[in-house]
Amino acid sequence: MVNHSFPVDFLLLGFSEHPGLERILFMVVSISYLLTLVGNTLIILLSMLDPRLHSPMYFFLSNLSFLDLCFTTSCVPQMLVHLWGPRKTISFLGCSVQLFIFLFLGTTECVLLTVMAFDRYVAVCQPLHYATIIHPRLCWQLAAVAWVMGLVQSVVQTPPTLRLPFCPHRQIDDFACEVPSLIQLSCGDTTYNEIQLAVSSFIFLVMPLTLILISYGSIAWAVLRINSAIAWRKALGTCSSHLIVITLFYSLVIAVYLQPKNPYAQKRGKFFGLFYAVGTPLLNPLIYSLRNKEVKGALRRLLGKDKDSREN
Template identity: 80%
Template sequence: MVNQSSPTGFLLLGFSEHPHLEKILFVVVLCSYLLTLLGNTLILLLSTLDPRLHSPMYFFLSNLSFLDLCFTTTCVPQMLVNLWGPTKTISFLGCSVQLFIFMSLGTTECILLTVMAFDRYVAVCRPLHYATIIHPRLCRQLAGVAWAIGLVQSTVQTPPTLHLPFCPHRQIDNFLCEVPSLIRLSCGDTTFNEIQMAVASVFIVVVPLSLILVSYGAIARAVLRIRSAKGRRKAFGTCSSHLIVVTLFYSSVIAVYLQPKNPYAQERGKFFGLFYAVGTPTLNPLVYTLRNKEVKRAFWKLLGKDGDSEES
């Protein structure tokens, strides 16, 4: 066990109780981070350059890709430093900045995925009115609301968390600064912080996820009413990528923030947290590029090849 301490910062224990895993995790996290940078930058580039991708769906996807780039860059460089060497400290300022940005972007992604579910609902259930309902101005407004909610949520929850009376050892049993770990580090009364986190979890996780499930329930009913198998496949194909991303993201979020209080759940939560912070931003662009013909056509066009012939 690492026994370093810092009077002005924190010690991120991470996976130091499994030293044999740290070098393996370093390679995995580094490769995932490089894939995240490559995949999400590619989606941003394709969505900007290809006129066929200038639609609401790809506008929201571009927001998601930009968010994932910022999300991983907030925590992965510090994580790589801690996994590679014996020094696992982070300054109080560094922890504060990481906590604020990580929480803000995580909240934004919850709302943005809900907005994308609404976009898919209108595309499948109201196809004739799609262009009228999901117009560019509404897209910008919805994206702006998602980013604003993330900023407000982080502004409200970060200060009370950082003002907790932390125990003298200042050892965070995690690989990054996030609310549950900092609450566990406190030696004082954390009732207010736990209530605040529970309320935030309802409004930021449970409510958006419920809206997504309601949207997909309506989508499923609309798809089942389509008589032709080809029509059903096409309708489902417009939603499958987003549904996979939602499943990956929310399953890891629930495992991290809505877990019971016991040592086993805490240890398991660190691995889910690692997937939440590193895995989902890596898989998101892969899901959208491998399952989306329009994105693949735009990619081949960027390379100077005929996308339609490559698809065939």
């Protein structure tokens, strides 16, 4: 039986089959969320306040940090409520907003990471022309393209997903409202939605990843032609943080959105989805700060330690 009426709410099952695990996850997610807020806010403040970080790389990085702040805040507070108590429901409106934000910010991040790969390509392969090519106006334009493409993708895919004929039990086997979970909840024909998901995954996952691989292939080829250990170290220092973030992001997104249709894969995808929503926003600022001397230097200057060390 299919429910064609307007749903009052949905039931997010999350990890309710493991009550003991929920309390552990509540503590882990709470700590991770607090660290995410601190880490990404700090990256944004450093990029704004420190003149030495007024460069395209940190402009895009601050966009990524702002995106991560919005993304994790759109799902983690409600996730904590569900993990702590018996209440697991989310209203149809709340689910709609969460789905819209997930699609919007997830797509924006795919495009933004591709833009950052292009920035790294120019920095390594065209260092003498970097300031001319990656000028401030182009940075704003590329960032705007990323955000607009994310918005368009969400506007296009959200309504058809929400118009699906959902089953009466309204139980979503996930911790958040995402396209694969809502398609799985439908008791009607989902062919159009599955085709739309496949097409959007190709456009916003496969194509950006292909462009990123081309960029880094060009970087590797350029460094190989130089055949210099110094050039290798410089290229690695320039690109390593971005490469780690890309590997982490795309591994988790592919695991969540391109998983096979079987119970084991869906359960495994739930944990991947949790780490994607909680772990990546936490790890991104850590990866860039721990592997970046400029960020650590800016933090010391902000705290006044750099001045103190010079005086001593």
